[in-house]
Amino acid sequence: MANTTASSEMEKSAKxxxxxxxxxxxxxxxxxxxxxxxxxxxxxxxxxxxxxxxSDVESFFATEKPVYVILAAAKVGGIxxxxxxxxxxxxxxxxxxxxxxxxxxxHGVKKLLFLGSSCIYPKxxxxxxxxxxxxTGPLEPTNEWYAIAKIAGIxxxxxYRIQHQWDAISGMPTNLYGPNDNFHPENSHVLPALMRRxxxxxxxxxxxxxxxxxxxxxxxxxHVDDLADACVFLMERYSGFEHVNVGSGVEVTIKExxxxxxxxxxxxxxxxxxxxxxxxTPRKLMDNSKLASLGWTPKITLKDGLSQxxxxxxxxxx
Amino acid sequence: MAESISSDVSSMCDKSAKxxxxxxxxxxxxxxxxxxxxxxxxxxxxxxxxxxxxxxxADVESFFGQEKPVYVILAAAKVGGIxxxxxxxxxxxxxxxxxxxxxxxxxxxHGVKKLLFLGSSCIYPKxxxxxxxxxxxxTAPLEPTNEWYAIAKIAGIxxxxxYRIQHGWDAISGMPTNLYGQNDNFHPENSHVLPALMRRxxxxxxxxxxxxxxxxxxxxxxxxxHVDDLADACVFLLDRYSGxxxxNIGSGQEVTIKExxxxxxxxxxxxxxxxxxxxxxxxTPRKLMDSSKLASLGWTPKVSLKDGLLQTYDWYxxxxxxxx
Numbered sequence: 001m002a003n004t005t006a007s008s009e010m011e012k013s014a015k016x017x018x019x020x021x022x023x024x025x026x027x028x029x030x031x032x033x034x035x036x037x038x039x040x041x042x043x044x045x046x047x048x049x050x051x052x053x054x055s056d057v058e059s060f061f062a063t064e065k066p067v068y069v070i071l072a073a074a075k076v077g078g079i080x081x082x083x084x085x086x087x088x089x090x091x092x093x094x095x096x097x098x099x100x101x102x103x104x105x106x107h108g109v110k111k112l113l114f115l116g117s118s119c120i121y122p123k124x125x126x127x128x129x130x131x132x133x134x135x136t137g138p139l140e141p142t143n144e145w146y147a148i149a150k151i152a153g154i155x156x157x158x159x160y161r162i163q164h165q166w167d168a169i170s171g172m173p174t175n176l177y178g179p180n181d182n183f184h185p186e187n188s189h190v191l192p193a194l195m196r197r198x199x200x201x202x203x204x205x206x207x208x209x210x211x212x213x214x215x216x217x218x219x220x221x222x223h224v225d226d227l228a229d230a231c232v233f234l235m236e237r238y239s240g241f242e243h244v245n246v247g248s249g250v251e252v253t254i255k256e257x258x259x260x261x262x263x264x265x266x267x268x269x270x271x272x273x274x275x276x277x278x279x280x281t282p283r284k285l286m287d288n289s290k291l292a293s294l295g296w297t298p299k300i301t302l303k304d305g306l307s308q309x310x311x312x313x314x315x316x317x318x
Numbered sequence: 319m320a321e322s323i324s325s326d327v328s329s330m331c332d333k334s335a336k337x338x339x340x341x342x343x344x345x346x347x348x349x350x351x352x353x354x355x356x357x358x359x360x361x362x363x364x365x366x367x368x369x370x371x372x373x374x375x376a377d378v379e380s381f382f383g384q385e386k387p388v389y390v391i392l393a394a395a396k397v398g399g400i401x402x403x404x405x406x407x408x409x410x411x412x413x414x415x416x417x418x419x420x421x422x423x424x425x426x427x428h429g430v431k432k433l434l435f436l437g438s439s440c441i442y443p444k445x446x447x448x449x450x451x452x453x454x455x456x457t458a459p460l461e462p463t464n465e466w467y468a469i470a471k472i473a474g475i476x477x478x479x480x481y482r483i484q485h486g487w488d489a490i491s492g493m494p495t496n497l498y499g500q501n502d503n504f505h506p507e508n509s510h511v512l513p514a515l516m517r518r519x520x521x522x523x524x525x526x527x528x529x530x531x532x533x534x535x536x537x538x539x540x541x542x543x544h545v546d547d548l549a550d551a552c553v554f555l556l557d558r559y560s561g562x563x564x565x566n567i568g569s570g571q572e573v574t575i576k577e578x579x580x581x582x583x584x585x586x587x588x589x590x591x592x593x594x595x596x597x598x599x600x601x602t603p604r605k606l607m608d609s610s611k612l613a614s615l616g617w618t619p620k621v622s623l624k625d626g627l628l629q630t631y632d633w634y635x636x637x638x639x640x641x642x
Contacts (some may be wrong), residue, residue: 005600028536043560086480087426094473102412138457148476152415155469159407235505 001188010038011238017042017066019051019100020073024224025115025173027180029070030230034167042066045120057099061107067141069104070231071097071153073218078187079142086145093149100169101156111167113235114157114245116150118174118286119143128287131172131242147181154243160240171234174286177303178224179312194258195310198265199318207260209262212277220285222248223305226298233296247286248298254279257302264306329432330359330389330557338363338387340372340421341394345545346410346436346494346502350391352548363387373413378420389556390425391435392418392474393567399508400463407466414470422477422489427555432488434556435478437471437564439495439607440464450606452493452563482562491564492513492555495607499626510543515579516631519586520639529591530583533598536576541606543569544626547619554617568607569619579625585627 005186010016016033021043033041042064049060051073060289075092082089097114104112121129122137134154157168177191185196194211230246238244252260255273262271271285300308337354341347342364354362363385370381371393396413403410418435425433442450443458455475461466478489497513506517513530522530551567559565573581576594583592621629 005375057381085484087477087484089475090473090480091419091423094415094477095423098412098415102416103351105408136459145476145480148473152469152473153410155466156415158409159411159466296454313599 008239009139011234012037013062014038016040016068016070017064018070018072019044019306020071020121022180023072023074024074024176024180024182026070026072026179027228028178028220028228029072029225029231032225032232036232044253051099054095054180057103058146060105061103061109065107066104067110068235069100069109070235071100071112071114073100074115074150076146078189080187082143082146088151089143090145091251093146094152097149097153097156101160105160105164105166105168109170111235112157112241113231114153114168114170115231116154116172117146117171118245118247118284119147120150120154120172125247127283128285129245130287131290134243149271157310158241160315162201167239169234169238171231171246172243172286173227174220174222174245174247175284176224176227177221178309179316180224181309183313183317189255190219191257191261192243192309192313194261195265195306195313196317198262198267199270199310199313203269206269208272210272210274211254211258212274213254213279214275215253215258215273217254217279217281218251218253218283218285219257220247220251220255221247221302221305222246222298223300223308226300229299230291234291238265238294242290244291244294245286245288246291247288249285249292250298250302251283251285251287252302260303261306264303264310328557329560330553332388333358334361335359335362335388336361337384337389337571338385338393339391340365341392343501344393344395344397345497345499345503346548347391348501349499349545349549350393350552353546353553354563357553358505367400369580372420373416373629374382375420378424379427382424382430383565384630387425388431389515390421390430391552391556392421392433392435394421395436397467399510400416402551403464403467410464411466411470415473416468418470418474418477422474426481426485426487426489428534432490432556432560434552435491436552437473437475437491437493438467439493439566439605440468441471441475441493441620448568449602449606452611453607457566478560489558490555490559490561490568492552493543493564493607494548495543495566495568496605497545497548498542498628499630500546500637502630504634504638511540511575512578512582513630515582516586516627516634517638519583519588520631520634522590523586523588524595527590530588531593531595532575532579533595534575534600535596536574536579536594538600538602539572539604539606540574540575540578541572542623542626543567543619543630544621547621550620551612551617554615555612559615563611565612565615566607566609567612568609568625569623570606570613571607571619572604572606573623581624585624585631
C-alpha cells in the first residue's frame with residue numbers, strides 16, 4: 001500500500017467538480033478551494049444534477065470533463081433518520097457513489113477524493129481507531145446502512161486503483177462542526193445542539209441548562225475548515241491505496257465541551273448534568289497518525305472554532 | 319431483528335404469476351428456470367445480457383415498467399474465481415453493485431411482490447466459526463482474494479433488509495454453499511475443484527493416462543450442493559420465508575477432498591492411480607455452512623453427492639467434451 005508524499009499540486013485553473021457543495025463538508029471545501037485560488041469550480045445543485053441518475057451523471061461528466069472530483073455528496077442524517085429510512089441511506093448513497101466513481105473514471109478524471117465518516121468502523125473498534133480497524137468487527141447497528149454504503153465506496157475506489165491504476169483516494173473525517181452545520185433542535189449532533197440550547201437559554205434568561213449523562217465520555221471534534229484543508233492536502237499529496245482518517249487528535253470530555261460552549265455563547269446560568277440519562281460510547285477518537293505522518297496538522301483550536309461557529313450561527317440561523 | 323418464520327401458507331400458489339429470473343443462463347439461474355418449469359410456472363420472463371443490460375439503470379427501469387413481474391429472482395452477477403477477482407476488482411465490485419442497486423430499486427418501485435437475492439458463502443469472514451452461521455456476517459475480516467465481490471454481495475443483503483424495514487417490502491436473501499451441476503464452468507484453468515477434478519479424470523481416462531496427481535494432502539473438508547437442490551431451496555424460500563435475515567443454503571454434507579476425488583474417479587470410470595502432491599498447499603482446513611436455519615424451516619436437500627456427480631458427468635459428456 002504505497003503512500004506517497006510527492007507533491008502533485010492541482011493546477012489553479014484545473015476544473016474541479018465538488019459534488020455536494022451545499023453541505024457542511026462540500027461548502028467548506030468550496031470555501032477552501034476558493035481561498036487557495038482555485039477558480040474553475042463546477043458546482044451543481046441536486047435539482048441541476050441528480051447524482052442518483054446514471055445517465056444524467058454520465059452526460060454531466062461527458063459535457064464538463066472535470067480534472068478533479070471531490071465526492072462530498074451523500075444522503076446523511078442522524079440515528080433517527082438512519083433507522084427510519086434505511087433503504088434511502090444505503091440505496092441513494094450506493095447509487096451516487098457507483099455513478100460518480102464510474103463516470104469519473106470513464107471520462108478521464110485525473111483524481112477523485114471520496115469522503116466517508118468515522119461510522120465505517122466497528123462499534124467496538126480499538127481507541128484511537130486506526131485505518132486498519134475497517135471490517136474487523138460488527139458495525140454500530142443504528143447506522144449500519146450508511147456505513148455499508150460508505151465502506152463499499154472505499155472499496156470501489158481501491159478496486160478502480162488496482163484494476164485501472166486510477167487515482168482514487170478516500171478520507172474519513174471524525175466528528176465535524178462549523179458553518180452550515182445542522183442546528184435543528186431535534187436531530188442535530190451534540191456540539192451544535194449544545195450551542196443552540198445555551199444560546200436559547202441565554203436569550204430566554206433561563207436559570208440552567210440540563211445536559212444528559214455524566215459528561216464523562218470523550219469525543220474528538222474537527223472544525224470543517226480544517227477538514228477542507230486536509231482534503232486539499234490529500235488531493236495534492238496522497239495517492240495511496242488505504243483510506244485516511246482525518247481528525248484533530250484533540251479529545252475533550254462532553255463536560256469540557258459543554259463548559260466551553262457555555263463560555264463561548266456567554267450563558268451565565270447553571271450547567272447541570274442529568275446522570276440518570278445514558279452516556280453513550282465511553283470514548284471515540286480516530287487515530288490520525290497516518291495523516292500526521294504525511295505532514296498535515298489541524299490549525300483551528302476548539303475554542304476558536306466554537307467562537308467562529310457561534311458567530312456564524314448568530315448571523316445565519318438565529 | 320424481527321423475523322417472520324416459515325409460513326405454512328404458500329406465497330406462490332399462482333402458477334401463472336409472472337416471474338423474472340435475472341441471470342437465467344448462469345449455473346444458478348438456469349437451474350432455477352428448470353425447477354420453476356418443472357413445478358409448472360409457465361410465465362417466466364428471461365432476458366439475456368444483450369437484451370437487457372442490468373448495469374443500465376434506465377433500461378432496468380423501462381423493463382420493470384413494461385413487464386411488471388410479480389416475483390424476481392436476482393441470480394445475475396459478475397462471477398469468477400480468485401484470479402479474475404484479483405485482476406478485475408473494479409468490475410467485480412462495480413458491476414455487481416450497479417446490477418443490485420438497479421434491480422432491487424426498480425423491482426420495489428414497480429410493485430414486485432417479492433424478490434430473492436442470491437449471494438455466496440464468500441460473504442463470510444475468512445476465519446468464521448465452522449460451521450458458518452448466518453450471524454457470522456461482518457464479524458471479522460473478509461478473505462482478501464474475493465473481498466470485492468463479497469462487499470458487493472453484503473451490500474445486496476443489506477439493501478434488501480433496508481427496503482424491508484423502510485417500505486415493508488418482501489425481499490429475502492439466500493447464500494448458497496459450493497455449487498456444482500450442469501452449466502458449471504469446466505474450464506481447465508479457472509474452474510472450481512469439483513468440475514476441475516471431473517475434467518481431469520475424464521481426460522486421463524480418454525488419454526489412457528496412468529495417474530492423476532492432485533495438489534495437497536486431500537484432507538481439507540468441503541461441502542457441496544447440487545445446483546438443482548439450490549434451485550429447489552430457492553423456490554421453497556420464495557414460497558415460505560419472509561424474514562429479515564439472509565439464509566444459508568447448504569447440503570450439510572461434508573467430504574474431504576480425498577473422498578471427493580475418489581468419488582469423482584469412480585463416477586468418471588478412471589482406472590488409473592490417484593496420487594497426492596503433498597508439497598502443494600491445502601487451503602482452508604474446513605469450510606461448511608451452518609444450514610440449520612433452513613432445515614428448521616422444513617427444507618432438506620434431495621440429491622446425494624454420488625447421484626449428483628453421475629448426473630453432472632452425464633451432462634458433461636453430452637455438452638462439454640463433445641464441443642471441445
